[in-house]
Amino acid sequence: xxxxxxxxxxxxxxxxxxxxxxxxxxxxxxxxxxxxxxxxxxxxxxxxxxxxxxxxxxxxxxxxxxxxxxxxxxx
Amino acid sequence: xxxxxxxxxxxxxxxxxxxxxxxxxxxxxxxxxxxxxxxxxxxxxxxxxxxxxxxxxxxxxxxxxxxxxxxxxxxxxxxxxxxxxxxxxxxxxxxxxxxxxxxxxxxxxxxxxxxxxxxxxxxxxxxxxxxxxxxxxxxxxxxxxxxxxxxxxxxxxxxxxxxxxxxxxxxxxxxxxx
Numbered sequence: 306x307x308x309x310x311x312x313x314x315x316x317x318x319x320x321x322x323x324x325x326x327x328x329x330x331x332x333x334x335x336x337x338x339x340x341x342x343x344x345x346x347x348x349x350x351x352x353x354x355x356x357x358x359x360x361x362x363x364x365x366x367x368x369x370x371x372x373x374x375x376x377x378x379x380x
Numbered sequence: 381x382x383x384x385x386x387x388x389x390x391x392x393x394x395x396x397x398x399x400x401x402x403x404x405x406x407x408x409x410x411x412x413x414x415x416x417x418x419x420x421x422x423x424x425x426x427x428x429x430x431x432x433x434x435x436x437x438x439x440x441x442x443x444x445x446x447x448x449x450x451x452x453x454x455x456x457x458x459x460x461x462x463x464x465x466x467x468x469x470x471x472x473x474x475x476x477x478x479x480x481x482x483x484x485x486x487x488x489x490x491x492x493x494x495x496x497x498x499x500x501x502x503x504x505x506x507x508x509x510x511x512x513x514x515x516x517x518x519x520x521x522x523x524x525x526x527x528x529x530x531x532x533x534x535x536x537x538x539x540x541x542x543x544x545x546x547x548x549x550x551x552x553x554x555x556x557x558x
Contacts, residue, residue, distance in 0.1 A: 336464060341457035346546045
């Protein structure tokens with residue numbers, strides 16, 4: 306997967322849905338991943354580009370793959 | 381057909397390493413200023429005009445970091461992260477640190493006064509307690525206001541700043557499960 310496609314300019318609805326599926330609040334997900342609540346909020350809003358390590362940590366916590374949460378088709 | 385390749389992607393590795401170097405430079409400048417401060421104290425003695433430049437560099441750079449971290453909402457995130465990991469909340473730490481700093485400075489001034497200006501043991505003791513008590517009355521509230529009240533004010537402003545950024549979410553969901 307190219308890093309280009311990890312760059313998010315739009316809201317990450319997939320992440321939000323996966324979080325809701327696990328019945329987690331932003332704060333709860335943040336605590337499990339080891340980041341601040343604000344960081345999760347900004348990722349969901351597409352206002353912060355997480356590193357690959359953070360993407361992986363979120364994926365592992367939510368039991369999803371990178372594709373399922375962060376993949377976007379090239380324009 | 382372009383002669384130059386255009387890419388939206390920045391080289392994160394270079395940016396991150398540059399940022400790391402800038403952070404190291406900040407620490408280096410702070411250390412150099414602190415060493416200069418101490419050396420000048422021993423060479424020229426106490427005098428604000430002698431160490432004004434060093435003080436300005438240290439205070440302004442620290443204030444700028446505080447201002448930017450508040451404006452960008454990083455301060456409250458840092459406090460939240462700290463409080464979730466540490467046994468002692470940041471506010472409590474600031475309170476104890478402020479008290480310790482106030483008592484420490486009062487003791488230093490008390491001892492300095494007793495050693496420098498008093499003659500005889502009785503006068504030394506009275507000078508020590510008098511100077512220490514006055515210093516404590518001045519510096520203890522000063523540090524408590526700066527560290528505890530200042531922390532509260534900055535955290536509130538930082539909360540406001542990050543909530544404003546997060547409020548952009550149309551659904552209004554900033555910490556809800558649904």
